[in-house]
Amino acid sequence: MSWWTELYDAHLGAWMLHRATPEAGARTMRFLAGQGLLGQGTRVFDQGCGPGRLLAPLHRAGALVEGVDLVPDYIATARRSAVALGQDAEGFRVGDITEATSRSTVDLVISWWTCLGYADDDATNTLPLARAYDSLRPGGAYAIDTMHTPGVLRGFVPETRSETPTPHGPLRLHRVSRLDVEHGVLHKRWTWTLPDGRRKQIDSRVRLYMPHEWHRMLAEAGFGDIRSFGDLDGSELDADSSRLILVARRPR
Numbered sequence: 001m002s003w004w005t006e007l008y009d010a011h012l013g014a015w016m017l018h019r020a021t022p023e024a025g026a027r028t029m030r031f032l033a034g035q036g037l038l039g040q041g042t043r044v045f046d047q048g049c050g051p052g053r054l055l056a057p058l059h060r061a062g063a064l065v066e067g068v069d070l071v072p073d074y075i076a077t078a079r080r081s082a083v084a085l086g087q088d089a090e091g092f093r094v095g096d097i098t099e100a101t102s103r104s105t106v107d108l109v110i111s112w113w114t115c116l117g118y119a120d121d122d123a124t125n126t127l128p129l130a131r132a133y134d135s136l137r138p139g140g141a142y143a144i145d146t147m148h149t150p151g152v153l154r155g156f157v158p159e160t161r162s163e164t165p166t167p168h169g170p171l172r173l174h175r176v177s178r179l180d181v182e183h184g185v186l187h188k189r190w191t192w193t194l195p196d197g198r199r200k201q202i203d204s205r206v207r208l209y210m211p212h213e214w215h216r217m218l219a220e221a222g223f224g225d226i227r228s229f230g231d232l233d234g235s236e237l238d239a240d241s242s243r244l245i246l247v248a249r250r251p252r
Contacts, residue, residue, distance in 0.1 A: 002118075003202065003204050004070070005070065006202050007190060007202045007204050008069075008071045009071070011194070011200070012190075013071070013073065013077065014164055014171060015162070015164045015171065015173060016113075017053065018164045025053070025056065025057030028054065028112070029057045029060070030232070031234060032108070032143060035143075035234070037107075037108050037141045037247070038058075038062075038063060038108065039061070039062060040061075041062060041063075041064065042062065042063045042064070043063070043102075043104075043105075043106040043107045044064065044066070044106060044107070044108045044109075045066055045067065045068075045101075045102035045106045046058075046066070046110050046112070047100075047109060048111060048112075048115030049068060049069050049074070050071075050078075051078055052074075052077060052081045052082070053112075053113075054110070054112060055078060055081050055085065055087065056081065056085065059085045059086075064087070064088070065087055065091065066088070066091030066092060067092050067093075068094070068096075068097060069094065069095070071094075072094050075094050078092040079092050097111075097128040098127035098128055099127070099131065100131060101134045105135065105137040106135055106140060107137060108141050109136055109140070109143070110142075110143045111128065111132070111143070111146075113145055114145070114146045115128075116129075116144065116146055117147075117207040117208075118205075118206060120205075120207075125217070126217050129223070130221045133222045133250055136250040137250070138250055138251065139249065139252040140249070141248065142223060142246075142248045142250070143245070143246070143247050144214070144246040144247075144248075145243060145244075145245055146214075146243070147186070147243070148211070148241045148243055149208040149209060150210070150240075151240055151242045151244075152186065152242075153179070153181075154239060155242065156179060158176065158177050158178070159174075159175070159177070160173075160175045161173065161174050166195060168196070169195030172193040173193075175188055175189070175191070177189075179208075184208045185205050186208050188203070188205070190202045211228050211244055214228075214246055215228075215246075218246070218248045222250065222251070224249055224250075226246065226247070226248040226249075227246070228246055230243070230244075230245070231245070232245065
């Protein structure tokens with residue numbers, strides 16, 4: 001079993017939704033709109049959509065949204081939100097981002113909050129990029145939000161603790177990170193303390209690609225006009241940037 005099929009459960013879903021603040025969604029929408037990627041009627045395909053963290057802000061921006069995620073419970077949550085917003089709930093499907101494409105061609109594919117780089121090999125990690133290319137109309141855009149490896153290395157945080165309120169009591173997370181610089185991998189141990197006192201522990205690992213490696217993989221998938229940003233304010237990427245925002249185009 002892959003680590004991500006264990007990690008992405010109801011506990012992480014609650015943790016993600018708690019952090020999907022209106023301001024976080026608004027910042028993402030301002031960035032996408034500022035880059036000319038989002039407007040009234042924009043057709044969006046959300047790779048690794050989770051429980052629909054970006055659905056409401058995309059809807060408010062006028063987008064028509066569909067998404068795919070491996071976790072059935074997340075898709076069920078996203079579908080309920082879609083119904084409440086008047087979006088097409090059937091556009092949210094259980095599927096693997098290495099295989100799934102949009103139902104019909106879209107204007108924008110998004111991969112947000114580090115949904116890529118989970119496999120150990122480059123060939124597998126490139127597959128979602130190819131599926132994004134297949135989903136886009138000519139001239140459409142692919143927007144990625146992922147870790148910026150130089151920023152991760154410079155500002156490495158080995159341990160974090162957080163608490164998420166739930167109807168059954170607080171859900172606590174203790175996360176310990178370890179860098180494998182020789183192989184370019186970030187390891188994390190997620191220890192959940194559930195509201196009833198039980199504990200659950202899961203290990204994850206994500207490839208730490210440098211920006212030029214993302215550019216290479218996107219180009220190999222067929223994309224052009226590849227641009228990098230250091231934050232959602234559109235700032236220039238530098239060594240201290242905490243995130244890497246990539247925008248690439250499918251050629252016309």
